[in-house]
Amino acid sequence: MFKSGFVTILGRPNVGKSTLSNYLLGEKLSIVSNKPQTTRNNINAILNGEDYQIIFVDTPGIHKPRHKLGEYMVKSASDSIKDVDLILFLSTPDDIIGKGDEFILNQFRDVKVPVFFVLNKIDENTQERIAKTLKNFSEYFNFAEIVPISAMKGKNVETLLDLMVKYLPEGPKYYPDDIITDQQERFIVTEIIREKSLRLLNEEVPHGIAVEIVLMKKNEKDNYEIEANIFCEKDSHKGIIIGKSGTMLKKITSYAKEDIEKFFDTKVKLKIWVKVKKEWRDNLITLNDLGYK
Template identity: 50%
Template sequence: MNKKNFKSGFVSIIGRPNVGKSTLLNHVIGQKIAIMSDKPQTTRNKVQGVYTENDAQIVFIDTPGIHKPKHKLGDFMMKVAYQTLREVDLILFVVDAKEGFGGGDQMIIEQLQSVKTPVFLVINKIDLVHPDQLFKFIDEYRVKFNFAEIIPVSALQGNNVNTLKEQIIQNLNEGPQYYPADQVTDHPERFIVSELIREKVLHLTREEIPHSIAVGIEQMKQREGGTVYVGATIIVERSSQKGIIIGKQGAMLREIGKRARADIEVLLGSKIFLELWVKVQKDWRNKPGFLRDFGFREDEY
């Protein structure tokens, strides 16, 4: 769809793990499309979120947090993150106001030096620091790179997020409306449903379950009466992890299902019957066949 004086473009959100990239994306979009966790490396794939106003559309790409890969899944995640830098009109480099400049930031800036795309420094979690600290923080980053804009925000509370959106739109060129105004993501519903289930596992198991889980949607169909049936398998790497996720007399798995069902019902606007299974697949993160099954297709990047 083409509109006169309509502005549009693609914006990559990049940063170290756990700086609040997914929280920022969800706040801008106004709906949960990227899972949130205080564990690093939560996002594994590019999550495309769409924000539309009367005269502009921003297509956001939330990338995996930059880290040193330890397995094939990690290699894939880094390839995805770096590839987006060359595909977009604007880059948001999100940093945590509580943390100083670190090795992960240096890795990102080295990559940014090789692209011509404008970069905004977005300083997140400003609600957690004193303004005096913020000025020092800005000076620390300003000397490292020539940022097009430096914008402090609180993604969790929404502070200054509207200013960020306005600045993004100002920096975009005229272009088409890529998606319908009411569409908030280009991911299929199955992907978001699997991510919502994975989020609950991460929240509830805390340090006991590392990022060695995946969720596969076996079946998703509408039944008579409007209820949607969702059958999903949680994949782990060890039998001990399976025991933790199931819990005593199945208590943990029931709680995961209860919390996931609530979010999925909001997403789909329907009553949900959710059935979960847990399966052990040793070392799946290093097996290309399993990575492909879970949507990590290296040949696409």
């Protein structure tokens, strides 16, 4: 029997949803950083097994939005619940169930599909704390399965995968074998540039960044030529992103280039400009233009 289905990965920001999605896929498709609100769109990651196909939906962390971009992010994540066959609710060890987790769990009260509790980051927590968290959550909600994992180390992820397959319905192959995502190549490039910005910049600067591809084409040698804009919200941020004598922008560009070359397995010429777009995170038209729609 061939099994297939959509599995959404939901949780607060920074709990490791994208890390898990990447680990399951065996490919770095989603960007990851130690800052909350890294992922901004739902990203489908397609995993093919011998007798199954799972489409994982990596979602933005559910949080209290403070601008229209945040509203879009939270809505994308919450909407994913409607069309899936299984929900993975991710959290991390803590002494109590926080308000953020309660808010998410309450959205699951009426769903018809199984909900797994996946407790991530067990590698950096004590057994005692892990046990306490598992107990608290199992009393709070009727989960189909409870699985403690480390997405970073891959601990117990195989077990989690087996359980998911067990719960999935019989179904067709939704996508051909040779694709890992339905995301556009342009989107993947903008995300890689955004990841480098998130990792290299601090405080509020990286959160106000959006990336737009101005040009992306293959030249006669079949290598990519890419030009992109980094938008930020303030003149002072622009200075920080460019850095003294352009050092920061050079770093962002060279790290991004390296990853883009790895992802597409080809040489890349990358040029990036930095521009200011005031309060774009609250401007619906700009959000639309940047693909947050």
